[in-house]
Amino acid sequence: MYYKNNKLILPESINELHQTVLENPNSIFFAGGTYIMKNRKMFLDSSDVKIISLEKIKELFDVTRNIKHVEVGAMVTTNKLLEIGNLAFNDLLLSTLSNTATHIVRNQITIGGALATSNIRFSLPGTLSCMGASIELLDFSKNKMTTKLVPVEKMYKNGLILLEKGNLIKKIKIPLDTFDFERFYCIGNPVKEPESTVIFAFRSDINQTLINNIKLSVTFPKAGIFTSSIVSSELDGAEIPIIPKSAISISNKFISEIDKNIEGVTPLQKERAKRILQTILYQITPSKKYIEKNY
Numbered sequence: 001m002y003y004k005n006n007k008l009i010l011p012e013s014i015n016e017l018h019q020t021v022l023e024n025p026n027s028i029f030f031a032g033g034t035y036i037m038k039n040r041k042m043f044l045d046s047s048d049v050k051i052i053s054l055e056k057i058k059e060l061f062d063v064t065r066n067i068k069h070v071e072v073g074a075m076v077t078t079n080k081l082l083e084i085g086n087l088a089f090n091d092l093l094l095s096t097l098s099n100t101a102t103h104i105v106r107n108q109i110t111i112g113g114a115l116a117t118s119n120i121r122f123s124l125p126g127t128l129s130c131m132g133a134s135i136e137l138l139d140f141s142k143n144k145m146t147t148k149l150v151p152v153e154k155m156y157k158n159g160l161i162l163l164e165k166g167n168l169i170k171k172i173k174i175p176l177d178t179f180d181f182e183r184f185y186c187i188g189n190p191v192k193e194p195e196s197t198v199i200f201a202f203r204s205d206i207n208q209t210l211i212n213n214i215k216l217s218v219t220f221p222k223a224g225i226f227t228s229s230i231v232s233s234e235l236d237g238a239e240i241p242i243i244p245k246s247a248i249s250i251s252n253k254f255i256s257e258i259d260k261n262i263e264g265v266t267p268l269q270k271e272r273a274k275r276i277l278q279t280i281l282y283q284i285t286p287s288k289k290y291i292e293k294n295y
């Protein structure tokens, strides 16, 4: 790793990390480094900001599983999660991970880093929010370390992460639920064109010819993550396939809801979000089992 002026500290356990943060309140965590290295002025200036690398802390690489959840340490990379995920995760998460950057960059991007970027939202938070995942946070700012579990959807506001200084993402608790219908779309490049990119995560269940249990998160990298309640309530219990007139009406309401609730979404992003939603709505069809039985 590139560093200078003794800026780099490498704690080897959570307790050591706690002590390091207390001694260096003006410090930043370094995970995979893919975001930090693009913003070099975050640490390559003459200030006294220390870089705390998380790479030697074994607890942050742990992955555990029970019947309902997988708990993934913050330093697990996106590629590693894809490997594990092929056995456990739903298509929504797998397709989000495989559509993130390239294989080489995914070897660097960590789950904690993908959630913790300060002023830009990438793909993973929207998908994990749609799936009902939670983040375990450790607060190192006081002598006594405390832990709390926060739903991913409560971690962000107006495009920013609500992560206090001295707080560490320790792990992410991901439910193992599967859904009858799941879609992930990323139109544009969130790194190169954040102002025109739209990232969409959608899931629902299908009960014969009705849909329910709908959740959708749309991410505008600079403006933030938006979870639509109008789309969910309009669609809940709706008959499928959805006719074009209803799809257009729902997508228009969706855009009005975005206008009322989130600032900084560009006209191109709104147009893209509307079209993605319509595309998804046309793709929801009765379950294969139901079609085979009835047609």
Ligand SMILES: Cc1cc2nc3c(=O)[nH]c(=O)nc-3n(C[C@H](O)[C@H](O)[C@H](O)COP(=O)(O)OP(=O)(O)OC[C@H]3O[C@@H](n4cnc5c(N)ncnc54)[C@H](O)[C@@H]3O)c2cc1C
Pocket (backbone or CB within 6 Å): 028, 029, 030, 031, 032, 033, 034, 035, 036, 037, 038, 074, 075, 099, 100, 101, 102, 105, 108, 109, 110, 111, 112, 113, 114, 115, 116, 117, 118, 122, 123, 124, 167, 168, 169, 170, 190, 191
């Ligand atoms: C070439 C390239 C292509 C990319 N393509 C995509 C793409 O297609 N889709 C996409 O969604 N994203 C993409 N990204 C962005 C990528 O997702 C982010 O750079 C990445 O999420 C950051 O993760 P990291 O582990 O490298 O974090 P770092 O760069 O190490 O850290 C990022 C931030 O999180 C903080 N942090 C890290 N870990 C923790 C923790 N455990 N607790 C608290 N704070 C922490 C750091 O202090 C820093 O502020 C791309 C990036 C690059 C460089």
